[in-house]
Amino acid sequence: MLEHIEPAGGSVPFRLTNTQAPLRQERWVAPQMTLVPPVQWRDAAVRIGRGCLIVSHELPDGRRQILDVLGQGRVLFCSMLTHGTAKARSLTFTNVERLDEHCDRDAIEEARHLAMKRAYEHALLLGRKKSTEKVATALLDLADQFARNTGTQMRPSFTLYLMRNELADWLGLTLETVSRCLSDFKRKGLIAFDRTDRMTIREKTALRAIADGLAPST
Amino acid sequence: MLEHIEPAGGSVPFRLTNTQAPLRQERWVAPQMTLVPPVQWRDAAVRIGRGCLIVSHELPDGRRQILDVLGQGRVLFCSMLTHGTAKARSLTFTNVERLDEHCDRDAIEEARHLAMKRAYEHALLLGRKKSTEKVATALLDLADQFARNTGTQMRPSFTLYLMRNELADWLGLTLETVSRCLSDFKRKGLIAFDRTDRMTIREKTALRAIADGLAPST
């Protein structure tokens, strides 16, 4: 989906496969790329085929807020990028496909609604949830998006594309607080992970209760 | 815009003028009403003619997050209310007019973009700004929306429809913290108010710098 591709992290390995299919307008994006829509995609909606994108926004002094994490099937609205309201970045090899304003009208409409709904849920999280509630919410959200075909329904397992500091910037916390919450959940058997980037939800309903603020804070 | 109108605060005076103009679909809403769109407005976009609405969302235990504050000209998307993603409430006598999906297509598109952009800015505020930065941002936003014709450009004056606890729920703070910030700004001459619901911005650029995190925290 890129006209210009800017390596965002200085040291991250950089690779790009820019496949332009004749009928479907589709492109591949390498990890750690900042997405810059080509001019003709200025107001387009693009669907993630596979991979993972984060959408973020920053204060002048560099404090960052990650606004959303997009997995397979989610839709990114390029107007947000072109108007300077946000930046999008790939966290792994990611495939995006341009939706057609007319053919995919319903899908676009639905995606717009979902984006707004998620923004509202996220505001509730940022403004009113405790750190443990935030982390629990994030894990369940990521499981929904990225555990499509791995693990069971009640014990989903997924690749965590975000690093601790990215989780922190998503949740309005510090990376240390995120790490402590995750270790805590692990100790309690609510989740499991050996590698830091591979998570398994072990007690989904318990996590759900925590995420919704219904669990005693012990 | 209401089919059923539910008095939300128990003690607030209740009055309603339900004007249904023949051509323009337009209605009046009394203060402190929870807005419930009539069935035929299920997915409509409605523009605020005058008045003030808040859009909010809650956790099961009652913690509330105010998601947006809408003044004259702003557009509310009813689908957010009908899907249970949010509630809307009037803070004063408020006039709303249904936009036409076809005639007002461009206006709706623009409003959608604005809503999303504001949600993003709000997330940045909630997740990454300090209390003083939050309050400064809120004051400037409200000045932009509600000081249309009062005060000067650099010294806007406006009616503050939100109470301290509503400001707090908007900014992810407590009402005490909001009160302390406002008193602090007043003491420093950045703002002025005698009645608690009538604000004047006195040092717009200084407030702007604070809002953007560019001011020393002294």
Add this chain to the structure above:
DNA sequence: CGTAACTTTGAAGCGGCTCAACGGATGTGG
């Protein structure tokens, strides 16, 4: 190995929250 990047863990500090008291404004009834 050795370095770099990321994570974990600990200890200390602080910003915003909680709890509490007071003050001003408005309304109501005697």
Add this chain to the structure above:
DNA sequence: CCACATCCGTTGAGCCGCTTCAAAGTTACG
């Protein structure tokens, strides 16, 4: 008219959850 209640805002004191700072542990990769 005053006594009293209610609601909202302000202010203070103490505390706690998260951040900050620091150091050690882990993983990946040359």
